[in-house]
Amino acid sequence: MTLDTLPEAPPLAPRRPLVRTFHGVTLADDYAWLKDANWQRVLRDPSLLDPAIRAYLEAENHYAEAVLRPTEALQKALVAEMRGRIKEDDSTVPQPDGPFAYLSRYREGGQHPLIGRTPRDGGDTTTLLDGDTLAAGSAYFKFGGTRHSPDHRLEAWSADVRGSEYYTTRVRSWQTGEDLGDVLEQTSGGVVWGLDSTFFYYTGVDENHRPLKVYRHRLGSAQSDDVLVYEEKDTGWFARVEESASGRYCVINTGDHDTSENWLIDLSRPDAVPRLVAARETGIRYGVYDRGDELFIHTNEGDAIDYRIATAPIATPERKQWRPLIPHRPGVYIVSVALYAGYLVRLERANALPAIVIRRLADGNEHSIEFAEEAYSLDIVDGFEFDTTRLRFTYSSMTTPAEIYDYDMASRQRILRKRQEIPSGHDPAGYVTRRLLATAHDGAQVPVSILHRRDVCPDGTAPLLLYGYGSYGMAMPASFAANRLSLVDRGFVYAIAHIRGGADKGWGWYLDGKREKKTNTFADFEAVARALITQRYTAAGHIVAHGGSAGGMLMGAVANRAPGLFAGIVAEVPFVDVLATMLDDTLPLTPPEWPEWGNPITDEAAFRHIRSYSPYDNVVAQRYPAILAMAGLTDPRVTYWEPAKWVARLRATMTGGGPIVLRTNMGAGHGGAAGRFDRLNEVAIAYAFALHAVGRNSDQAD
Template sequence: MTSGPSTPPLAYKKPQNREHHGDVYIDDYEWLRNKDSPEVIAHLESENSYTDARTAHQEPLRQQIFNEIKNRTQETDLSVPVRRGNYWYYTRTVEGQEYGIHCRAPISSPIDWAAPLISGSDQIGLTGEQILLDDNVEAEGHEFFSLGSFDLSDDGTQLLYAVDVEGDERYTIRVRVIATGENLPDTIPNTSAGALFDPSGRYLFYTTVDDAWRPDTVWRHEIGAARTTDTSIFHEPDERFWVGIGITRSRKFLMIEAGSSVTTESWLLDASDPTGDFTVVWPRHDHTEYDVEHAIINGEDRLLIVHNGGGAVNFELVSVAVEDPRGTQRMLLPHDPQIRLESVDAFADFLVVEYRRDGLTRIAIDRHDESGLTELDFDEPLFAVGSAGNPEWTQPTIRFGFTSFVTPSTVYDLVVATGERRLLKQQPVLGGYDPTLYEQRREWATAEDGTQVPISLVYRRDLILPGTPAPTLLYGYGSYEHSIDPGFGIARLSLLDRGMIFAIAHVRGGGELGRTWYETGKTLTKRNTFTDFVSCARHIIDAGYTTPNQLVAEGGSAGGLLMGAVANLAPELFAGILAEVPFVDALTSILDPSLPLTVIEWDEWGDPLHDAEVYAYMKSYSPVENVRAVAYPHILAVTSLNDTRVLYVEPAKWVAKLREVGADALLKTEMSAGHGGVSGRYSAWRERAFNYAWVLGTAGLNPSESDS
């Protein structure tokens, strides 16, 4: 490997044959997979040095964007307190500190459900504050820090928390006595996220992962006992399934869920008997998914089940008796082809239902009074809404969050009995933010097969003139039924205020328009995801919003696969492509069951190891295999060395292949981070500033400093 300040690193070729279904593919760069090799690390560091040199001229702009993000952010801040038991729980941040501080303060009265309003004078905390966990202290001496579990015992005396200091999503659980701040001897390493106490506080439940990083086993640990005495209470042998442990809001049932991409199964245990045996709710049935919630309706214990069985493609809601969940079902919300039912939350006196209609999230309340659903209405054309911060079974209010491209994240309490909305807090945007300066709108592109694909856009009204093309950043994802909803971003203002349009292509494979939208963008219809994005790019070009010389595409993880695919399909439409932790060597990864999460992923992509048709289909779009001698746009690939979901080797191989055909491709590897990138808010702001400076330069907004 050789490189200099102006020449890219050249990875040498070490051909390895990959043969499946009679097809032989020669992989010249598979040797880069050896993370423990000094030669591999040296290559990644050489790539970083080259990227640093190539982008050094953007440092003033990066610093300017970082300062803009910092100056618009209220650094010393306080989340809206959430009531649980006898305390208000909240997280606060302090100027100059990377991480949050988890706190609580006593409530004034048992009937006090009115959350304290947060204003500038409250940022130092509430009266009687007690610090439970200071992430800044826990992160000392570590380049990376992530909190994977955080739970309080019901009596409020013990804290369970789990941290990852590598970025590999393996967490170490600890238990703290809140009164003294001292940790108990109980320490459990190598766990997955999501550990919790049982209601007695005597036991904690956690999950561990197998060699492929799949959460496969649920354990019970008795506080104070040796870890060697922990009991494995559920093991999932099927490599397509992951497992998790939770508890109902009523605190009446512990629940284990086993799930694949297309099938789920739930098991319940009366929480008053934490050492008892779990019983299955509905036995698993391939391609049937269901979620379970405990409710008490008219004095009767019921299980509420949201499921897609029996042809209910967009899911329906039924209730069953707790003692006989496979018995008679009562239909509560029948299937509706126009509405994707997503979840139901049960409280003592009402239900909260969340769903999607017309590509937007919705919330409705059912008050157990035969009046039906009451949907919350909002007066913006694009928005995202969802309930959160509602742990108490008997609470009379519903906490929900609202945001849009132009409205900062806003937290409300809804008084269910009266319909009153209480504004608790809106995300501060310092420096005089004026939402009326910004326009948000929706366009529709026509896909190759005639399908109408939604595009959401936001821009400055005074900087974007009708009919005058502008620099544009087009974002896409399109996998796992994950929807990219309109939401506010402080960092994005640094693009909009420089005259850039930001757009989201809501391509198939996501969930914006219901389950069918997802189903027609996966496995053997996956190419729709890529061609939809290309159609969206062509639409905004043809509509006069932008030009190919001003258009940059962005996507991460599975959205990074999208980026690699569209680079091959339509390189002429883009000036640049930003691919973050990109899944660009998809076929190689999905062929190897020993890699993290591969077998689980077969339901999403297909099984190319055993199915020749799937193999040929994936090979037809997998970015690394389809690099060709064309004029590619500028490419920036960003990855993390400790990522266990999309290994760094994928973008490393992709960039090496692109260099073979003369593409201008940069690789930036965070050497102490995981799939979510760097930890710490200032580090994350600097990473975003780096990416946005590159985007701006590539789109021509800083032509004197743009990459050559």
């Protein structure tokens, strides 16, 4: 890092080895003590954290503050720039439903959304939920789900006040603006209303933070009286509820990363019981959408790696009744489906580029919506109305701010409803976005999306931030993000590596980067870095790698494998202790994650493979780049002790380089700070660290 001297010595974590043996292999973990023995209680009440662990994390925060002190002016400049690109009194485009149109908005200077509605044909906005007021007095506040009742009298809403993703669900009256007496603790946040607006379904979260039970709540009753309507017995599966396409059913979707199962509950009957669609079959995933007496099924059944669409009668929805509608086409991944009374819409992706395809159900006629840029992002916006010809979608690219369109599927007219406003100004013509291909070690062609200022020429001298994720089949969109302009305007090239493990090039691209093929993810990222060097976008030692969560695992892996490529690494909530976490079946996500990584408890081959790449287990005596690890104390997904242990082992083992910095948000979880402006402070820390790592220390854009 371009700091001549460090302000002080970093904290020294005591070594207290925990020795265990698995499959004949003895593991010694010097820093296992950083995991609080009562971590479940800490998620609910952070004040219960073991004092010795708290003291260590606070010492690390003190050291991080000292290391980053020379960047304070830069951080302030970055926050000011990024805030200047936010329209502070912004609002969503109202979403119509019956007599009203529902929206969320922000007030000038506000941190949290305001939830409200307007009369459908225009008029004043009524605000029901004021996030800023509700957040007052809480160190953390984040809305979960909000959903109005079918009769438009009530709004079910939920919030998390610790960052631990334990939501409390309440019900508020649109007439009085007051909450009813219904208070449901430890929920996953969302609800599905019954058609008569007197009851709803929700998912409860257990002591190990697993959503396994679905309950029916009748308004006016106590949570203890709620009726259990479904319980998932496999702790490796999670359950959730959602409203069906027509609004006629509550869909219980349960599954893991490889397999799924769906149940339907008739919302017209308060005493209805769930009805199975098709029994679980290992490796078969499916989602369901209803239209009258017909069910549409989005599935990989029948070796349809990139998915197909089938139909079945709702009366007999079992798998043997599935009739083909949209066939499987290898390499064209059907990402998602939206069903309307007269139209079937599918979002597809091929070669890391999305497309929207619309099918008129009356005659099967299809058309696509065309876009011109070389790399871009599309999303379908869920609406409330089923019998409509209006489709809402968002479009953006790395240079083009988000645009929201209403598209008439019958007339094929596209109406711009909103364009993201950048108050401080943004000229897309001043930037260039490109799509390149990097050749991986086995010949695979890895897409790369690139953004840079038009006056930055590829001459091999520019610093470059390379972002990657590469897990769970999640694709990284080439979308607009105003914050990254603060790097690009300082001469950075910004690149996204669409590596295996994500579904950027189809579901097969994901399968080629999971379990026994996981190291393809890391090799692809390195191949992208080297391709960008070869094509003179940057140089070795001028690259800052950035990833979070499973992308943080990627950061830890490439730090071990190819440290010389990078000037710095930013790892947010990094999943770096993969082996120990997958060996601990009490943790919230461990059993559901075994299909993704393998089960090292029962499978020796999985144990040895995970051990071969798990970042914490592969720290070696070598020079490491500057590393910033960012964690959240109440994170139930990547627990705080993973980055804490990783940092301790790095410092104790490395032969040079660094510094290695750990910053733990003591009042937040996986997503960091919840307030939209508070979050900018964390982004500024990451960006200031990246700028310092490559010697760009100015607090002004070029």
